[in-house]
Amino acid sequence: MIDTLAYARQNQERFLEELREFLRIPSISTQPEREADIQAAAVWLRDRFLAAGFTRADVMPTGGHPVVYAEWMAAGPNAPTVLVYGHYDVQPPDPLDEWDSPPFEPTVKGDSLVARGASDDKGQLYIHVKAAEAFRHTAGAPPVNLKCLIEGEEESGSPSFAPFVRAHRDLLAADVALISDTHILAEHLPSIVYALRGLAYLEVTVTGPSYDLHSGIYGGAVNNPINELCRMISRLQAPDGHVLIPGFYDCVRDLSPEERQDSAKIPFDREAWLEEAGAATDWGEPDYTIVERASARPTLDVNGIWGGYIEPGAKTVLPSQAHAKISMRLVPDQDHKEISRLVADYLQSIAPPSVSVKIKVLHGGEGAIVDRESAAMRAAFKAYSETFGVDPVFVREGGSIPVVAMFQRELGIEAVLMGFGLPDDRLHSPNEKLHIPNFHRGIETVIRFLAAFGELG
Amino acid sequence: MIDTLAYARQNQERFLEELREFLRIPSISTQPEREADIQAAAVWLRDRFLAAGFTRADVMPTGGHPVVYAEWMAAGPNAPTVLVYGHYDVQPPDPLDEWDSPPFEPTVKGDSLVARGASDDKGQLYIHVKAAEAFRHTAGAPPVNLKCLIEGEEESGSPSFAPFVRAHRDLLAADVALISDTHILAEHLPSIVYALRGLAYLEVTVTGPSYDLHSGIYGGAVNNPINELCRMISRLQAPDGHVLIPGFYDCVRDLSPEERQDSAKIPFDREAWLEEAGAATDWGEPDYTIVERASARPTLDVNGIWGGYIEPGAKTVLPSQAHAKISMRLVPDQDHKEISRLVADYLQSIAPPSVSVKIKVLHGGEGAIVDRESAAMRAAFKAYSETFGVDPVFVREGGSIPVVAMFQRELGIEAVLMGFGLPDDRLHSPNEKLHIPNFHRGIETVIRFLAAFGELG
Numbered sequence: 017m018i019d020t021l022a023y024a025r026q027n028q029e030r031f032l033e034e035l036r037e038f039l040r041i042p043s044i045s046t047q048p049e050r051e052a053d054i055q056a057a058a059v060w061l062r063d064r065f066l067a068a069g070f071t072r073a074d075v076m077p078t079g080g081h082p083v084v085y086a087e088w089m090a091a092g093p094n095a096p097t098v099l100v101y102g103h104y105d106v107q108p109p110d111p112l113d114e115w116d117s118p119p120f121e122p123t124v125k126g127d128s129l130v131a132r133g134a135s136d137d138k139g140q141l142y143i144h145v146k147a148a149e150a151f152r153h154t155a156g157a158p159p160v161n162l163k164c165l166i167e168g169e170e171e172s173g174s175p176s177f178a179p180f181v182r183a184h185r186d187l188l189a190a191d192v193a194l195i196s197d198t199h200i201l202a203e204h205l206p207s208i209v210y211a212l213r214g215l216a217y218l219e220v221t222v223t224g225p226s227y228d229l230h231s232g233i234y235g236g237a238v239n240n241p242i243n244e245l246c247r248m249i250s251r252l253q254a255p256d257g258h259v260l261i262p263g264f265y266d267c268v269r270d271l272s273p274e275e276r277q278d279s280a281k282i283p284f285d286r287e288a289w290l291e292e293a294g295a296a297t298d299w300g301e302p303d304y305t306i307v308e309r310a311s312a313r314p315t316l317d318v319n320g321i322w323g324g325y326i327e328p329g330a331k332t333v334l335p336s337q338a339h340a341k342i343s344m345r346l347v348p349d350q351d352h353k354e355i356s357r358l359v360a361d362y363l364q365s366i367a368p369p370s371v372s373v374k375i376k377v378l379h380g381g382e383g384a385i386v387d388r389e390s391a392a393m394r395a396a397f398k399a400y401s402e403t404f405g406v407d408p409v410f411v412r413e414g415g416s417i418p419v420v421a422m423f424q425r426e427l428g429i430e431a432v433l434m435g436f437g438l439p440d441d442r443l444h445s446p447n448e449k450l451h452i453p454n455f456h457r458g459i460e461t462v463i464r465f466l467a468a469f470g471e472l473g
Numbered sequence: 474m475i476d477t478l479a480y481a482r483q484n485q486e487r488f489l490e491e492l493r494e495f496l497r498i499p500s501i502s503t504q505p506e507r508e509a510d511i512q513a514a515a516v517w518l519r520d521r522f523l524a525a526g527f528t529r530a531d532v533m534p535t536g537g538h539p540v541v542y543a544e545w546m547a548a549g550p551n552a553p554t555v556l557v558y559g560h561y562d563v564q565p566p567d568p569l570d571e572w573d574s575p576p577f578e579p580t581v582k583g584d585s586l587v588a589r590g591a592s593d594d595k596g597q598l599y600i601h602v603k604a605a606e607a608f609r610h611t612a613g614a615p616p617v618n619l620k621c622l623i624e625g626e627e628e629s630g631s632p633s634f635a636p637f638v639r640a641h642r643d644l645l646a647a648d649v650a651l652i653s654d655t656h657i658l659a660e661h662l663p664s665i666v667y668a669l670r671g672l673a674y675l676e677v678t679v680t681g682p683s684y685d686l687h688s689g690i691y692g693g694a695v696n697n698p699i700n701e702l703c704r705m706i707s708r709l710q711a712p713d714g715h716v717l718i719p720g721f722y723d724c725v726r727d728l729s730p731e732e733r734q735d736s737a738k739i740p741f742d743r744e745a746w747l748e749e750a751g752a753a754t755d756w757g758e759p760d761y762t763i764v765e766r767a768s769a770r771p772t773l774d775v776n777g778i779w780g781g782y783i784e785p786g787a788k789t790v791l792p793s794q795a796h797a798k799i800s801m802r803l804v805p806d807q808d809h810k811e812i813s814r815l816v817a818d819y820l821q822s823i824a825p826p827s828v829s830v831k832i833k834v835l836h837g838g839e840g841a842i843v844d845r846e847s848a849a850m851r852a853a854f855k856a857y858s859e860t861f862g863v864d865p866v867f868v869r870e871g872g873s874i875p876v877v878a879m880f881q882r883e884l885g886i887e888a889v890l891m892g893f894g895l896p897d898d899r900l901h902s903p904n905e906k907l908h909i910p911n912f913h914r915g916i917e918t919v920i921r922f923l924a925a926f927g928e929l930g
Contacts, residue, residue, distance in 0.1 A: 213689060215789070217787045217789070225751040225752045226751030227751050230872065231772070231776060231800060231802065232672075232802060232873060233871050233872060234750055234767055235767065235871060236757050236758070236766040236772035236871070237755055237757045238750050238752045238755065238757075239757075240774045240775060242706075242776075242777075243706065243710060243774065246702070246703040246704075246706035246707050249703035249704075249707075250704045250707035250708075251707075253700060255825065257693060294683030294686075295683075295695045296826060296827060296828075296829070299695060299825070299827040301693070309694040310690065310694040313693050315688070315693035317700065317791055318703065318781065319688060319699075319781050319787075319788060319789060319790050319792070320699075320780065320782040320792075321699050321702075321703075321778055321781060321795065322778065322779045322780075322783040323775075323777065323779075324775065324777035324778060326777045326778070326779040330674045330798065330800070330836040331777070332774075332776060332800055333776050334774050334776070335777075336751070339783075341782060341783075341787065341788075343688060343789055368756070369754050370753060370754050371753075372753070378786065413689075414689045415689025
């Protein structure tokens with residue numbers, strides 16, 4: 017493996033040049049007029065897989081944009097198999113005039129490579145292609161079996177991806193998924209995301225009178241659906257953030273003392289965090305730290321509310337309807353379907369006879385948690401630690417990465433989130449960049465991970 | 474007075490023809506292109522006052538559309554003075570294609586005269602001109618001193634009217650105001666509105682973080698201004714309608730046992746009322762009847778609410794702001810400024826440090842209540858009773874008529890609301906109509922009122 021790392025170091029300049037070529041293709045998945053660029057990016061990537069030594073690489077059709085699938089199964093049937101996930105499509109570059117250099121003309125500025133897709137996700141996925149190539153030239157082949165599945169619709173909601181995975185379960189069978197599409201805490205502080213929150217998202221409509229009434233004529237004798245919706249929402253959550261829906265916490269897996277100790281190790285600057293959030297003060301369950309509340313605890317947020325007269329000035333309407341979009345971030349082992357049912361039942365149970373309530377489930381996804389003691393997680397810990405010279409910290413993330421839950425559901429495998437981005441990479445924004453030293457450290461980390469997982473897995 | 478009534482009966486056809494002439498003038502106050510029609514209506518009306526025998530009639534300028542002022546002070550300094558209020562402007566007729574006949578071509582259909590302004594308010598105000606004329610031809614002059622003040626901006630919020638009244642307090646000095654701009658309960662059930670509700674109307678903005686956040690990243694650790702606004706609103710009112718703002722009921726004048734007895738006499742069909750309101754069931758303070766809740770009790774309604782993501786689909790935003798328009802119907806002797814202050818103070822006091830609250834008073838108006846034993850009220854009771862052959866019932870109205878409170882404030886006089894419309898007159902809607910028999914009964918009622926008030930007042 018020392019040779020392999022040396023090879024990677026010797027070829028840093030060429031690797032970066034290749035990535036710049038990749039970044040010049042404006043493979044924007046949400047714009048139909050970029051269809052040819054999507055195809056070009058997929059073909060370019062397939063050719064790179066083949067050039068790196070992969071024994072198979074195909075552009076495979078889906079219901080939408082194609083996926084690129086590559087494999088290299090030289091480690092043999094007794095060696096573990098790693099399924100690498102990434103995406104070759106990128107966000108639109110708008111607003112164009114806020115870019116300091118053209119978004120599809122990758123520009124080196126100090127330690128940064130500035131281009132749309134540099135960090136999200138072309139730069140991160142290309143790390144895996146180059147790590148494999150390094151093994152080829154030094155060891156003949158990677159020490160584990162590799163399957164790479166790179167989609168072209170991640171930035172447009174992956175409508176065709178889950179159906180593709182479901183239709184190719186045998187092809188994609190693996191022991192673990194490896195995903196490089198997240199960031200580490202800081203340049204010299206690697207981190208491993210081991211848990212994600214799920215989501216239950218509902219839309220609630222409260223109907224009072226069947227049409228808008230004059231509040232002078234009916235006010236006081238006909239229930240107002242906005243007043244009632246507010247009362248109902250106020251009964252979903254205590255002022256301190258604790259959710260009041262019966263049964264909501266029944267399946268919540270408590271943070272272990274060890275997890276809480278690790279969480280406390282994450283460097284956290286409350287003042288900087290408040291500044292970033294634009295908040296006067298933090299808020300939430302008093303028995304948990306800010307980091308825990310924002311990542312490891314279930315929540316309830318009204319994401320939108322509307323009803324009645326919302327133009328300038330005063331109109332004395334007693335409206336017919338009021339609406340709210342309400343979502344809950346969920347943690348293992350809450351089931352999003354069960355939680356949606358609990359909320360709907362509770363809302364119906366507290367609605368008085370003077371209104372009717374309709375609830376529509378808009379979206380749902382499971383949380384995910386990975387066993388930190390698994391072979392893959394230990395290999396990832398070792399690889400980060402040796403490459404960065406400092407142990408990575410384990411973190412939970414407050415949002416969702418749908419592909420993690422989807423792989424768990426469809427392929428029965430857990431995912432290691434091995435990110436190499438930085439928090440200030442400006443994903444989806446003008447002047448997106450990749451920290452170049454992290455690109456090279458990423459290749460070394462993946463080389464070390466594959467070697468370690470080959471021994472442990 | 475018998476002669477006077479006979480004169481009015483003999484001239485019914487001509488009176489109606491004259492009203493049709495008035496209704497042909499499209500004096501729409503909200504449309505600048507109707508300026509000439511506004512002027513024409515004012516001049517037409519002034520000429521009719523003079524023709525009826527008024528000793529003075531002027532089109533007087535204001536900051537906006539002119540008022541028509543007329544007076545006939547022949548009853549002498551010892552007789553009481555009545556100030557008649559009405560408005561010669563009308564609502565726009567849109568949507569035009571829903572009219573069965575042209576809105577400014579008054580059309581007789583059975584007992585109805587169909588035209589924009591027929592009931593609101595040209596038909597009702599013209600009653601007073603014709604009652605005076607009937608006295609001229611039979612008694613030489615009305616038995617009380619008459620001042621008539623007819624404005625041209627009622628349908629556009631009367632921006633110039635209060636300043637005009639304030640600037641002409643001496644000219645307008647009177648013992649009582651007489652307003653015909655409301656309706657009676659049914660054709661054969663006259664009614665006298667003796668109380669109106671006031672209004673305090675606020676807009677509340679709750680600000681959490683200084684910009685929209687991702688609910689996955691910050692949810693649970695940053696307070697959500699929509700959740701908080703709902704919590705705050707839920708603390709303004711109990712589920713049964715009772716308002717929870719400290720001090721809110723301190724100045725409420727309770728309904729007297731007699732008032733409650735009278736209120737119970739108002740024919741009320743709960744099923745028909747629910748049907749009309751489109752409500753599944755009534756709601757509100759359990760110790761009061763539906764009629765009392767909707768007219769004699771103070772209320773709190775959220776008239777509009779908005780915040781966060783309100784387009785179709787799911788967006789997991791933790792928004793920066795949430796807004797609500799909140800109004801309270803007030804009863805005597807609640808002061809709208811004091812109530813606005815109480816609400817604002819209470820909202821500020823219950824807001825946690827994680828949000829900031831801004832409150833803007835959008836509108837306010839006092840409620841009004843008239844002594845039912847005053848000379849003018851007794852005269853009105855007698856006049857309705859003799860004309861309709863049935864005693865009028867005393868009712869409170871849930872809405873506001875700003876001019877009533879304004880006369881009370883600026884001129885120190887109470888108002889008798891002597892309406893002749895019917896509940897189905899379709900004010901502000903297509904096919905507005907006046908019930909023709911009520912136009913003639915109105916003239917007789919006013920003749921009887923002036924005679925009785927001359928004796929009692």
